[in-house]
Structure formats: structure tokens, C-alpha cells
Amino acid sequence: MNRHYDALDAVRFVAAIVVALHHDSVPILMDYLGHYGFDSAETLYRSALFGTAAVSIFFIVSGFCIHAPYVDAPPVSWRAYFARRYIRIVLPFCAILIPAFFLGVSYNPYAGFITWSLICEIVYYSLYPILRGAWRRFGWVPIIIISYTISYWCLGIPSLVDEGGAAFFALLSLRDVLHNLPIWLLGCLLADLAVRRRSVQIGLLIWPSRAVLALTMFATGWLHYTQTVHYIYSLPVAAPIFAMCIWWEIHANAAASVLVRGGRWSYSLYLVVHHSGFDSLAATG
Template sequence: MDQAQDIAGEPARAARIRGLDSIRFIAAAIVMFAHTGQPPLRVGIDTHTLAGRALDGLLGNTSSSAAAVIAFFVISGFCIHYAHAGNNQIRSLSEYYARRYIRILIPALAALAGAAVLHLEMSLFDKSILWSVAAEIIYYTLYPLLLLARRKAGSWLPLIAVSFVFSVMVAATNPLSGAYPVFGLKLNWLLALPCWLLGCWLADLQTAGRTAWAEKWLWPLRGATWATMVVCSVLRYHSPIGYPWTLNLFAILVTFWLMAELAHFSKARPVGWLEWAGGWSYSLYLTHKLTFILLGPLYLQGLGLIPGWTIQLALLLAGAYVFYLAIERPSHHLARIVGRRLASLRPAAAANPAE
């Protein structure tokens, strides 16, 4: 989600990658539906029959907001590293940090201010979408050091392997947890780190032109990714195997699925409105709960299930777009201005700590 628009706006090179915004919007919509109400597809199903219960269970697990956040992490790692994957160097650390922090923090702080006004609990890790924003900030902060380690190792793969070991150690501290972000500020980011690094690895493959082979597997990978998301959801809610044990493995499949999407959209044109909506998916991610609370007094359910849900969806999207115009887009402009100013102040011969 800048996840260099991953959550809030992309680097220049990543902006040329078609299709990512569409995926980003779909993932944000999945999170929104989980928090505000799923599409009314299960209405009228007779759950007294075996077939009805099976259909109701399937529809109830067709998507997973936690899995959608994992996709965001992979895309984020891709976008951040893709801007630097050509030479594995950061030209200006001050410019890099200013752009990343301004893009992600200004919208997040505005959302937190709105939450305070509405008395909505949006603490970073307690049943809130903001835990992932906190993890992103940590990844952005550590990226120059991770990039240096990648240069020393020659590849992201050793770092990914080590990060998986640490993620298992984190999961083992609460082995029966079903939810993913329950390990607090000190450990949640470490649990999800393999997902973000997988995106960095994908950026290297894309830069080296080693993703074209995946296009022929596009539909099998789409189907496998959806099916695996369903399995992860079923395991989380109907078995002792929770998301901390399954979603990092799911991230590996997501990486190959995104590889196929990258190869596909290098030739095909994505759906225009999805790409446009993906440009403000971070705003949707941040504001859907706030807008949902504001809509409460309208009692849209009184209009009927389908009309009420449809109007609610339209208002949730409209609220996110207004937030984007008022807060997120200006933060992008400010990040570019500050970044250019800091870059111009850097002496030409200055040493780069990330080199």
C-alpha cells in the first residue's frame, strides 16, 4: 500500500509498472468489506441443509483481509526496491527518507486525528489496520541497511531465508493465535518481514527481465492464489492453524502470482478505472472505518439489504476519494518538493552510506 504507493505513492520507475494499482485497489476493497460488511451474497441460503452450509461456508471464506495485507507487503517491497534495483544504491538518504515518511505519515496522522474525533479505537496493533502502516514505516527505515546486506550477500534470498527463521520464532511465541498482528510493536513487523523481502526479490527479477516466463501460468496462479487464500481463511477460523503459520507461506505464492501479472501487463492494458482507483487505495485503506462510523446514523439498512449496501459502498468510496484529494495527494506533492530540495543540497561527491 506509498508501499511506494503501496501505501501512498510510487517511485518514478515503479510508476511504469502497469497492473499493480488494480491489484492494490482490489486488496484494499477486500479489507474494506471485512470491516464494513461483505457483499450480500449469502442472503437466502438455507443453512439447514448440508449443501447450504457448504455454500455458506465457501462464500464466507472467499476473501481474507489479512491475506490482502500480505499482498500489500509484497507489492510494497517490490515498489520500494524497484526504484533502486538497477544498481542497488540509494542516491540520497535524506531524499529517500523524506519522500517515504511524508507520503505515509501525513495521511496516517490525518486518519488518526479523525479517529480521535469519532472516538474510534485505532491504536497501532489492537484490531486496527494501522499495524501494517507501522510495519511499513519500520521497513522503510531499515531498507538502506537491508539493501547493504543484500549487496554483501549478492541476493535477497539469504536474507529472505533468515527472515523466515525469525518469523517462525515470532509465531512460536503464541502458537495458537489465529490472528496475524497480535505480537505487538516489537515483533509484528518481524513476522511479516519475509513478505516484504519477497517483493524486493521480485523487483530484482523484474529488473533483470526474468519474469516473462510466468505469463503462461497467469490463470493457474490466479486460481491457486485465490484457492490458497480460502484455505488459509478456513484453517484460521476452523482449525488451530492460524494466520501466523500460513500467510507467510501464502506470500511465496503471491510473489509468483504477481510475477505472472507483471509479465501479463507488460503487454496487456489493465482496466482503466481499476488503475485509477488503485491510485487512492491507501486513502480507502485508512478511511473506510471512519466513513462507516459516520454513516451509522443514516441507517442505510432501512432502505433494504441490497440498496442499503450499494449506497454504503458508494459513500465509502466517495469518502476515501475526498480524503485522497484533501490529504493524500497533497502529501505526494509535498514529498516530491521536499525530496527534490534535499537532493539538490547533496554535494556531488558526498559518500552514500548505502553504497
Template sequence: MRAQRYAALDGLRGFAAVVVVVFHAGMAAPVLAGDVGIEEGHWSWWAAETPLHLFWAGPQAVYLFFVLSGFVLTLPFLRRPRPSWLGYYPRRLVRLYLPVWASLAVAVGLYFLFPRESRPGASWWINAHDMPLTRDGLQHDLSLLEWTTMLNSPLWSLQWEVYFSLLLPVYVLLAALSRRVRFLAPVLALALLGLTALGESTLTAWLVYLPMFGLGTLLAAHREEVGRLLRGMRTWAWGLLLVVALLLVETSWLPSPVAPMIATPLSVAGAALVVCAFLYSPGAVRVGEFRVSQWIGRRSFSLYLVHEPVLVSLAVVLATTNPAVILGIGLPLAVLASAVFYRLVEAPAHRFSGQVGRAFGGGGRSRAVTPPAAAAPVAVAPAGAPVPVAPVAVAPAVAPVAVGRPED
């Protein structure tokens, strides 16, 4: 039976990638980067202290990426026949690393074409790109295992994607167990949010980010129950749920600022609700399946990887701190660059990763990790640096599932 495809999640991924681009354009402005205070009534106040902040909520968009990754990567291992773990690991690592390495080549080229030099009046974020290009820094950027540099700063989030990908069997096991033990799923969800809160309070990055993927795995394991709960909702109820989700996603503009140890778990919970909306809300699904949504969604990983060197180069060449200018010129350039990158790098890497996975997996199926009762057939901070402010991929029980690109 052909796998069911939830194309709206591709569109959602594309929206999140565009939000990250807008965020980085905003970071070129000292007032939005936090270099100077924001005066009430100033345009920056409207951008930062009202719900308009949702349009450039970059960190929260990365949380959404993490929840989506947890959902998508877990699904194939919760159905029979399960993919081979021997094929999964090389396929996944090739899928991640080849585009990352190519994006670093692009970043190095732009680094030399448009030298990054600190200048008075520029934001700290733009000036932070005035850094020497060293072998040690490049090795860390290429490996994604410890810390990353400002050469292509969104790569910080790919570090956590790699760690999650390596730890996927643990997540799958917990998700499968949550289907066997009554009420374990909500307990695990609260525990994961609690770990994120603990990570924020102790400044422990892995505790902040790795639990976010876990919410996606739980949603994958319980998508049928969630679907039964949400599918019959009326339009007004979906509207209310989306308002609540967005309020949770972005708390920085609320009258009383919320501490990170509370705000971040709330944002992750809101991101999970947004994913639910794009799974089950007819209106959200239609928006996610618009042709333009699908086009940008398929290229969202490429856009995420190449946009930042483009925007920084533009800010350096124009010597401007005006985010409207950088966004107005930079967004079309970044989208064009992502289209070229997708055609020349990401799509071929995707095909090659599948070939590598088949070569190692041999078409075999895993017989471990998921307890039999749970396997009923079913359809982007670098160490030593401040916590990053920017990044950077449910069906009837009788059908296999494909959600967007399986390797994302």
C-alpha cells in the same frame, strides 16, 4: 530516459484495498467475526469455508501490501544513480504520516458524531470500538511506533510500514548482496519465510511482519531473472500458477486447517506469486490496467485509511450486523470518502513529501549501501492486544523503473 511504469501494480493494490473493506464489513457479523460457530450449509459457511473467502481475506491482503512495499521502495536503490538517503527519509515519513494524521482527525470526528457504544448481539469487533478516547491512545496512534488503538484499527499495519521504511538500507544491502552471491536469493527467501513461521510460533509480531517486506526486496533485485523465467509462459500455465498462488494465499477454507506458523508463510509466498503475475502475465496486467482498477489503485491508501471509521459508524447508526447491508451502503460511502480524502489530503501530501525530499536531498545521490557490482543501471498487532485480523503500497536492465507511486 523516462522511467518505466508498471501500472498494473497500482491496480493490484486497489484490489487488495477493496478486499480489506469487504473484510471489515464481514467483521460486523458475529458469525464471521468468530463469536459463534459456523454451521455447514449456512451462508457464513460458504463465505468462510470455501474459496469465496478470498474476497474478504483481509490479513492476506495486508501481506500483499507488505510485499508490494518491499518491491517498490527497494527498486530506486538498485540502480544508478541512486536516490539520496538524506532525501529519502523525510520524503517517506512525510508521505506516510500526514495522511495517517488526517485519517485520525476523520476518525475522531466520526467518533463524536456517532458514539461507539457496545450493544448485545453486535460482534466483538464492533463492540471493541467502544473505548475511551485518551491522550495516551492518541499519542500512540499518531506515532505508530508501539501500539495502536481501535480508533482506526487498520493503522496497526502502518506501524510495520514505518519500521520497514526506517530499516530500508538493511533490506537494500541484503538484496544487493543476493545479486552477487550465487544461489543466495532462494536461501534468503526461505530464511525470510522461516522467520515469519518462527514469529507465528512465538507470537513475536516483528518476526511475523518484517520478513514479508524482504520477499518484495528480493523480487525487486531479481526481477529480470524472474521475468525471463515467466514471460514465455502460456495462458494455461499462468492460470495454473494463479490457482496455486491463491491456494497458498488463503488456506483457511482447506479441509484440514493449517496452523498459523505454516499458513502465514504460505500466504506470503502466494502473495509474492500474485505480484509476479501482475508484473508478467499479459492477462493479469490487462486487468490491473483497467481504468477502474487504476482509479481505485491511485486512491487505495486513502481507502485503506478512511474506510474503517465509515463502516463502524454505519454499523452503529443502523444497529445492524448484516454484512451485506453494511457492505452495500458502506463500500460506496468509503470509496466516496476516499476520493475526497485523496484530493484534499493524500495528493497534496504526496506533492509536499517530494518537495521535502528534494529540500533535504539536494538532488544528491547516495554512494553507499549497494555494492558496485549490484548497481547496474536498471530500468494492515498492537501490543497487549490479540494478533490483528485486519489491516489496515521489473524492467529491462537498460531503463530506470517506476512502479506505481514511488513513495507507496
């Protein structure tokens, strides 16, 4: 089944805007308030527009979009699948990397850019045929439970080697892939539910759902920037809430057309985001 969900385009666009605003320089108003002693203003801003939480939403949407066409599909042509997936993500990425190289811009995944998440996406695309086979036999729930267990177990992987160097960054990438896998798989589960279950009437209840989504993103950001709970611990816990809110968006089908159109450009916007240096205020992982 290859149905297009306009709500997901809108969600993608809003998430891309959040990432862009989070990584962009802090507005003049925030600098002004901070200068006069309102130090929490910048933290409030970054928490309200917590880009890392928006990346988690991207992972959920990605898992949904990858799995939805294959929920009730006949035997899959994996050659065509890999061609579509790699062309879609790798070619635009290369279109950014090549001019960035000549302009002297670093796209190191851990030097402030979001390319670490694209590494995760490529791995998930590559693993999907295996994951789909496991889903057909066991369903998504046990797979997600196992992936959550691995997700928290792997948090200490980068500490196995000295910080810096190729080995450290390789282990950091491995940690990110394993840590975000259950979030991506929640999108696959969501696709399963959306395709196979009957539509429900949401109506005005979509607004409380959106409020819950925004508040959950804010809470994970605030906990992170106040160094209470690092996002690597809080976001996997928050991800089921994100997934439920996205499910409501799909069934409400009430996204503004401008957001739906913007969603077609969300990947391009996502690729050119840069880091502002604000993350130095928080513990990094």
C-alpha cells in the same frame, strides 16, 4: 531505474477492495443463509475475501515498490528517500487519525483496524537502507531464509508478558514486524528479478495464475476460520505463491485500466477500513 508498473496499481486496488469487503458487514444474503442453518456461508464469504491474505499481498507490493527504483541505482540520497517515504505514508495516516480522534473512533492497531500493518511498513521503510546494504553483499535469498527463521521463532514473543497493557502491545507489534518481514522481502526479491531479467510472454496463462492466487487466499482463510491452521502459520508459506502470481501479473501487463486508476486510491481506501467483529469466530494471535 524508476519504471512504473501498472499491474501493481491494479493488484493494490483489488487487495484494498478485498480488505474492505472482508472487514465490512456480511451481506444480507449471508445473514439470511446463516439464519436458516447454513452456518458455513459466512465462513465461505470471509475465506473467499480473506483480508489478512490481502495485507500480505500489500506487503509484497510494498517491498517491490521500495526496492525497484534502487536495483541499479547510483549512490542513493537517503535523506530524499526518507522524506518521500514518510510523507507518503505518515501524512495520510495523520489525516485519518486526527478526525478519528475528535469523532471518538479508536485506531488502536489491535482493536480491529489495519494500522498494525502501517507500523510494519514504517519499520520496513526505516530498515531498507540496512537491508539494501546486506542485499548488495549477500543477495536476497539468504536474507529471506534468515528472516523466515526469525519469523517463526518470534511467534511466541507476546506470551512473554501478561495480555493487555503497553508491554503486551509493544511485543505484539514487534512480533508482527518480524513475522511479516520475509513477506515484504519477497517483494524486494521480486523487484530484483523484474528489473534485471528479460520480460516473458504470459498471454492467457495469466488466468490460471489468478485462479491460483484466489484459491491460495481462500485456502489460508478457510484453514484459519475453521481453526485448522492459524494465518500466522499459513500466510508466510503462501507468500511465495502470492509473489509468483504478482510476478506473472507484472509480465502479463494486462490489468484493466479501471483497476489501474483505482490503485491510486487504494491507500485511502485501506486507511478507512473498519472491523466487523467476524474474527471472533477464529482463534486470534
